[in-house]
Amino acid sequence: MGHPVEGKRFEVTRVIDFTARAFLACGATEDAARKTARHLIGADLRGVDTHGIVRLPLYVSRVQKGLMDARSAPELIRESATTAVFDGRNALGQYVAHEAMQRAIDKARDHDLGVVTVRHSNHYGAAAEYALMAAEAGMIGMTTTNTAPLMPPKGGAARRVGNNPLSIGVPSRLKAPLTLDIALSVVAAWNLMLAHGRGEKIPLGWALDSEGNPTDDPYQGFVGGGTLLPIAGHKGFGLALMMDVLSGVLSGGQFANQTRGLKSEEPVGVSHFMLAINVEAFMPLAEFHERIDELVRLMKSAPRRDGVSELMVPGEPEHRKMVQRQAEGILIEDRVIRELDAMADSLEIERLGVESP
Amino acid sequence: MGHPVEGKRFEVTRVIDFTARAFLACGATEDAARKTARHLIGADLRGVDTHGIVRLPLYVSRVQKGLMDARSAPELIRESATTAVFDGRNALGQYVAHEAMQRAIDKARDHDLGVVTVRHSNHYGAAAEYALMAAEAGMIGMTTTNTAPLMPPKGGAARRVGNNPLSIGVPSRLKAPLTLDIALSVVAAWNLMLAHGRGEKIPLGWALDSEGNPTDDPYQGFVGGGTLLPIAGHKGFGLALMMDVLSGVLSGGQFANQTRGLKSEEPVGVSHFMLAINVEAFMPLAEFHERIDELVRLMKSAPRRDGVSELMVPGEPEHRKMVQRQAEGILIEDRVIRELDAMADSLEIERLGVESP
Numbered sequence: 244m245g246h247p248v249e250g251k252r253f254e255v256t257r258v259i260d261f262t263a264r265a266f267l268a269c270g271a272t273e274d275a276a277r278k279t280a281r282h283l284i285g286a287d288l289r290g291v292d293t294h295g296i297v298r299l300p301l302y303v304s305r306v307q308k309g310l311m312d313a314r315s316a317p318e319l320i321r322e323s324a325t326t327a328v329f330d331g332r333n334a335l336g337q338y339v340a341h342e343a344m345q346r347a348i349d350k351a352r353d354h355d356l357g358v359v360t361v362r363h364s365n366h367y368g369a370a371a372e373y374a375l376m377a378a379e380a381g382m383i384g385m386t387t388t389n390t391a392p393l394m395p396p397k398g399g400a401a402r403r404v405g406n407n408p409l410s411i412g413v414p415s416r417l418k419a420p421l422t423l424d425i426a427l428s429v430v431a432a433w434n435l436m437l438a439h440g441r442g443e444k445i446p447l448g449w450a451l452d453s454e455g456n457p458t459d460d461p462y463q464g465f466v467g468g469g470t471l472l473p474i475a476g477h478k479g480f481g482l483a484l485m486m487d488v489l490s491g492v493l494s495g496g497q498f499a500n501q502t503r504g505l506k507s508e509e510p511v512g513v514s515h516f517m518l519a520i521n522v523e524a525f526m527p528l529a530e531f532h533e534r535i536d537e538l539v540r541l542m543k544s545a546p547r548r549d550g551v552s553e554l555m556v557p558g559e560p561e562h563r564k565m566v567q568r569q570a571e572g573i574l575i576e577d578r579v580i581r582e583l584d585a586m587a588d589s590l591e592i593e594r595l596g597v598e599s600p
Numbered sequence: 601m602g603h604p605v606e607g608k609r610f611e612v613t614r615v616i617d618f619t620a621r622a623f624l625a626c627g628a629t630e631d632a633a634r635k636t637a638r639h640l641i642g643a644d645l646r647g648v649d650t651h652g653i654v655r656l657p658l659y660v661s662r663v664q665k666g667l668m669d670a671r672s673a674p675e676l677i678r679e680s681a682t683t684a685v686f687d688g689r690n691a692l693g694q695y696v697a698h699e700a701m702q703r704a705i706d707k708a709r710d711h712d713l714g715v716v717t718v719r720h721s722n723h724y725g726a727a728a729e730y731a732l733m734a735a736e737a738g739m740i741g742m743t744t745t746n747t748a749p750l751m752p753p754k755g756g757a758a759r760r761v762g763n764n765p766l767s768i769g770v771p772s773r774l775k776a777p778l779t780l781d782i783a784l785s786v787v788a789a790w791n792l793m794l795a796h797g798r799g800e801k802i803p804l805g806w807a808l809d810s811e812g813n814p815t816d817d818p819y820q821g822f823v824g825g826g827t828l829l830p831i832a833g834h835k836g837f838g839l840a841l842m843m844d845v846l847s848g849v850l851s852g853g854q855f856a857n858q859t860r861g862l863k864s865e866e867p868v869g870v871s872h873f874m875l876a877i878n879v880e881a882f883m884p885l886a887e888f889h890e891r892i893d894e895l896v897r898l899m900k901s902a903p904r905r906d907g908v909s910e911l912m913v914p915g916e917p918e919h920r921k922m923v924q925r926q927a928e929g930i931l932i933e934d935r936v937i938r939e940l941d942a943m944a945d946s947l948e949i950e951r952l953g954v955e956s957p
Binding site for chain 1: 678680681682683685711712713714715717740752753754755756757758760761766768770778780782786808811812813831832834835836837838839841842844845846848849850851852855856857858877879881882883887888891892894895898899900902903904905906908910911912913914
């Protein structure tokens with residue numbers, strides 16, 4: 244948010260390896276640890292810093308407290324040619340989500356469509372990670388997850404629904420994959436916590452206080468029992484509720500305010516939804532690629548407002564971050580490095596900052 | 601918008617019959633005429649007056665000018681067990697959309713999932729009509745369509761993407777079906793035309809002028825070459841673009857600013873997307889119904905803001921309108937009745953206002 248960050252840069256592979264070592268030390272299999280690490284650091288790579296390495300100490304502390312089970316694996320509960328339901332069995336969320344989207348992709352490869360829902364999972368990080376898996380497989384991918392309850396129903400004054408993200412990924416030959424990943428609150432809770440830490444006010448329209456009144460006090464808007472406001476009023480509330488139907492309700496898992504946040508002393512119990520649509524069922528993939536090229540060209544070549552130097556499509560800013568970070572490494576705040584060091588010590592693994600032998 | 605309307609009330613069945621007669625007189629089959637009439641007036645019933653009978657004279661005039669073909673029918677271009685692509689062949693949009701969603705539902709009944717896309721279609725009216733078809737069949741339905749280009753890319757100053765509606769319908773035993781139907785612009789173009797007709801200003805944030813600058817002049821914001829703003833900034837633009845990928849791109853039809861509006865002298869060439877998810881693949885329908893009951897109960901029982909007497913879920917306000925209109929009839933403005941009378945005369949059919957023999 245414009246504030247300078249004190250930190251250090253680390254090579255991407257080093258950060259991924261460190262993260263995988265942490266999960267291995269928690270008892271995860273090599274496969275689960277690698278997949279979780281790749282998707283968690285995938286968020287950092289694409290500039291979604293709030294969903295990346297910064298969460299690792301919290302994840303590990305939840306494993307250490309028995310609130311999240313790094314040794315667990317998702318269990319297939321129900322399956323048809325085109326659909327499946329997994330019980331995430333409180334395993335690492337990114338690992339569970341990866342397995343679920345992979346199964347949706349496999350079904351779509353054989354039967355053109357696949358929908359997989361998951362219950363009893365954990366925070367799965369950046370939703371785009373899974374939509375992109377489908378896109379890389381030549382499929383349109385769509386995913387949502389419910390989150391801890393954060394937003395009120397329209398006219399309400401208590402948290403009843405998450406800011407449930409929606410991500411859609413589109414196969415293309417573009418350098419920057421066309422990918423949407425949006426949370427359905429005006430801003431993430433993170434922004435309120437940042438403002439609170441800095442003693443700043445927040446704009447009206449971000450949050451309500453615990454009585455349901457507009458507030459510019461970030462404490463009242465979140466920690467003090469307030470609610471985050473959905474995007475676009477009733478439209479955002481309605482979308483978030485429908486995302487909960489697809490994930491929480493359709494998976495047989497927890498929904499609405501039955502889920503918990505990462506600070507809770509219970510498993511969070513979130514649910515996911517994965518959809519894969521095989522483009523080849525509709526037209527040859529090469530033709531689809533050409534059509535996406537044209538769609539993107541039509542957007543980027545539009546006349547611009549004064550002062551705007553370039554028009555970008557969804558996924559493009561994230562791709563630029565990725566190219567930059569692959570070259571320059573990932574900047575981690577000193578505050579976070581200290582947390583990671585303490586975590587590494589508690590797991591008896593090498594610290595991130597120590598050169599590998 | 602709070603202005604009193606001079607008009608008359610008509611029984612719902614009379615309005616549907618009149619509408620069907622108009623399409624029959626245009627050369628439609630009995631089946632196509634009834635389906636189109638039912639979905640068109642379905643919008644009036646549910647309070648979406650902008651997408652109902654008020655459009656009929658324009659539809660008929662497009663048929664009379666050869667811009668829309670009431671005699672045509674959709675043609676199946678490509679099909680698999682779970683997917684299909686229709687060419688709408690410029691037939692009545694509501695009829696085409698009905699056939700497409702019905703096919704998606706049939707596929708989902710046999711194979712748990714169905715996706716049908718449609719190209720070269722016409723304005724399909726209220727999106728919720730088709731999502732509700734799926735819900736009534738025990739399926740989660742999702743539909744979108746592209747529209748005439750109305751909104752700019754983020755930072756742009758020209759129309760490149762429609763305000764492409766997204767509708768999701770959910771099966772339940774609730775009296776009011778849980779249904780979302782949202783357009784992805786802050787307001788519909790209709791609101792700007794109303795304000796312009798009344799000589800009123802519009803709030804900043806609804807539209808940009810033709811240079812891409814914020815405007816409070818409804819003429820500059822729409823007829824004068826402006827653009828409607830998407831909900832939630834880049835989030836709404838991204839969603840609208842993805843809806844165009846699902847409908848325009850995946851159907852092999854027109855997309856972005858290749859589509860046309862209802863005032864154009866060319867076929868509008870819009871595309872649709874229909875998804876049906878068979879709930880029974882995930883859990884017994886009765887169990888799903890119970891879970892939806894509980895989800896809705898959790899929303900409606902939340903603490904309320906001061907001055908709010910009741911919390912409603914998406915679809916509930918529309919259902920109340922429907923109950924009221926089924927009892928009291930549909931109020932049609934005198935201005936619209938005069939247009940309908942002139943249209944009836946030109947088609948040599950009985951006027952709406954004349955008692956059937």
